[in-house]
């Protein structure tokens with residue numbers, strides 16, 4: 431098939447690249463990507479810390495197995511290590527919670543015994559798993575995941591832990607606060623009080639133990655880009671407004687207006703901008719504006735911030751087999767995941783670190799994780815301030831006043847003007863219908879206007895793999911397929927007049 435219709439893709443993240451790849455391979459002759467920044471990849475972004483390769487954005491392939499297209503492409507391009515390719519690794523079903531070897535440190539400067547912590551962790555994970563069943567039960571007694579966890583945990587603590595001494599019980603409640611902060615990072619949410627319980631179970635995990643790209647996640651982008659015509663992307667070309675229902679123009683129904691005043695006519699536009707950007711700019715990005723039902727879904731879906739703070743040391747203060755370090759504040763027994771005084775105590779929101787492995791490649795590098803408004807505040811601080819606070823934190827939790835990081839580097843996703851946060855989650859009151867609304871093309875069904883003028887891709891439009899790279903990639907393919915089917919159905923290579 432050779433199709434002459436002109437398709438413009440807004441955004442050169444993985445979803446935009448996937449859409450372009452599919453369309454070009456299907457014979458579309460006029461495909462163009464307009465990207466606001468000077469690079470491709472969007473939230474897939476690899477950087478360096480000294481001479482070490484680190485990920486500023488996406489970290490893992492979540493669920494690396496046959497059904498995961500990112501895994502299949504990475505395998506095809508030879509980007510993965512042998513361990514990740516084994517059938518055993520692909521078969522491991524951990525439901526989004528990899529069984530990493532933990533170390534626990536407390537704010538009183540002691541290393542905690544993992545056995546003392548497990549009952550709290552076990553209770554928390556069971557509650558999280560119960561929380562994801564409300565979707566299929568069609569409704570919920572609690573509006574958000576945070577309320578559900580707190581109310582159920584309080585009941586269970588009173589029943590199951592009634593004979594346990596007060597100090598241990600108190601410590602376990604502090605562990606639950608820590609785990610709520612972990613979940614804020616997993617969901618990219620300010621607080622679990624903002625994550626809707628009714629739609630929480632929409633997210634689906636794939637089998638396979640999460641793996642990383644030894645040469646960096648951007649290797650995937652580079653390989654995909656190398657298969658596209660070199661002039662397909664125009665960089666540094668932010669789109670200001672998508673004018674659809676453009677009845678004045680004879681040939682094309684969409685006109686794309688760029689920040690530099692350039693105007694590009696097209697038959698179809700695939701919008702892949704992040705939900706954070708859409709929330710902020712929808713009123714100026716579309717003319718006429720988005721229909722109300724779509725707009726309400728844009729508002730109901732959540733888009734929060736999750737940032738990383740990389741810290742490198744000369745020698746480790748954690749166990750050799752440790753894969754994750756949890757920092758338990760012993761003064762937080764209210765099962766809270768928000769810090770009351772952000773400016774003074776933002777660091778209390780950092781749940782801990784993942785350990786970069788293998789040591790031979792990374793040395794002693796930790797990746798700290800911090801979500802929410804505390805994370806957004808952190809972005810406003812200087813590198814020195816963040817380094818100072820991290821040093822104080824680690825000295826306090828290890829009880830060692832001489833531990834000193836060699837290097838510190840943090841991401842700034844909230845203040846990135848083209849992302850405005852990290853990734854999406856189902857907010858309070860969300861349902862599967864909201865994700866359907868997100869992906870619905872314009873004009874909506876039933877309209878007599880030219881169909882498929884504006885299509886929507888990007889992680890926040892996937893019905894069950896939102897917030898992931900594989901979800902984003904699949905949405906790019908989905909919207910390309912929508913156009914391919916449309917042109918196959920009308921079986922003509924000419925755009926409809």
Ligand code: 6YU
Nearest residue numbers: 441443444445466472473488489490669888889898899902
């Ligand atoms: C994953 C992971 N990962 C960590 C962090 C982040 C993300 N993700 P893009 O934004 O890429 O592209 C849009 C482009 O549009 C971009 O280039 C813009 O510049 C451009 N643009 C914007 N406005 C424009 C305009 N006006 N004109 C022109 N261009 C414009 N995913 O699989 N594994 O480990 C992580 C992580 C810190 C920030 C992640 C992870 C999310 C992915 O990075 C993200 O979904 C995709 O890259 C998005 O691609 P895209 O094309 O849609 O947009 C149980 C349960 C709960 C549910 N959640 C669990 C899932 C866990 C998610 N985990 C994430 C964790 C980490 C650590």
